[in-house]
Amino acid sequence: MNPSVPRSPIAPGHRAFATILGATLAVAWFAGAPAAAQDERMVGIWQKDLQRSDADWPHRHDRRLPNAADIELDISLDGEDVVMVFTSRRRDWPTPRTTTAHYITDNKPNPVPDIDSGTPRDVRAKWRKRKLTVSYTIKFPFEADIQQIWELSKDGENLLLTRFGRTEQGRPDIRKNYFVRATAVQ
Structure with missing residues (x-):
């Protein structure tokens, strides 16, 4: 581990979960856009x-x-x-x-x-x-x-x-x- 690079307080497994959750929410948000557009x-x-x-x-x-x-x-x-x-x-x-x-x-x-x-x-x-x-x-x-x-x-x-x-x-x-x-x- 490189000491000059700051360590993230979020564990790698939690980062992957947060990324997947964020992508899922983004897809759900845009999938619902046409209904809001009417x-x-x-x-x-x-x-x-x-x-x-x-x-x-x-x-x-x-x-x-x-x-x-x-x-x-x-x-x-x-x-x-x-x-x-x-x-x-x-x-x-x-x-x-x-x-x-x-x-x-x-x-x-x-x-x-x-x-x-x-x-x-x-x-x-x-x-x-x-x-x-x-x-x-x-x-x-x-x-x-x-x-x-x-x-x-x-x-x-x-x-x-x-x-x-x-x-x-x-x-x-x-x-x-x-x-x-x-x-x-x-």
């Missing part, structure tokens, strides 16, 4: 603000559609997962259309019905810093990867959906949809 303030009924929202793809985002769908959204949490019930209305539809999307937030592909057609598509969802991130691929005349980010305003009164994608020509296409709190789905 934003319970998203729960409730929301109404799409057609005045502030961009037109839905594939229409030009700088033009409003004269017959845009009126969308109401009822959000609930199922543990860490998110359930969104979309109710869409248009003047030319005889009845409202309702679609339920259950986003399993494990960042693995899970089938979720498309809001417009109801056809299932593989969707990945996860919580990231109190924002819900949803990713999927659309197949129309071309294929495009879409990422949606759902987040609340600081006061919790507005829900913002930012949708990132690409046009058929490969140009970035970013759309924003704003939702305001509503009292009841009509």
Whole structure:
């Protein structure tokens, strides 16, 4: 033993135990992080603000559609997962259309019905810093990867959906949809 090196007051066996315990606690802490990241303030009924929202793809985002769908959204949490019930209305539809999307937030592909057609598509969802991130691929005349980010305003009164994608020509296409709190789905 080198006398110039100070001796640790913790026995070598106890140091190994403390290291293992610390590593286990760190893993447990970070494994629980996604649950703490979810934003319970998203729960409730929301109404799409057609005045502030961009037109839905594939229409030009700088033009409003004269017959845009009126969308109401009822959000609930199922543990860490998110359930969104979309109710869409248009003047030319005889009845409202309702679609339920259950986003399993494990960042693995899970089938979720498309809001417009109801056809299932593989969707990945996860919580990231109190924002819900949803990713999927659309197949129309071309294929495009879409990422949606759902987040609340600081006061919790507005829900913002930012949708990132690409046009058929490969140009970035970013759309924003704003939702305001509503009292009841009509």
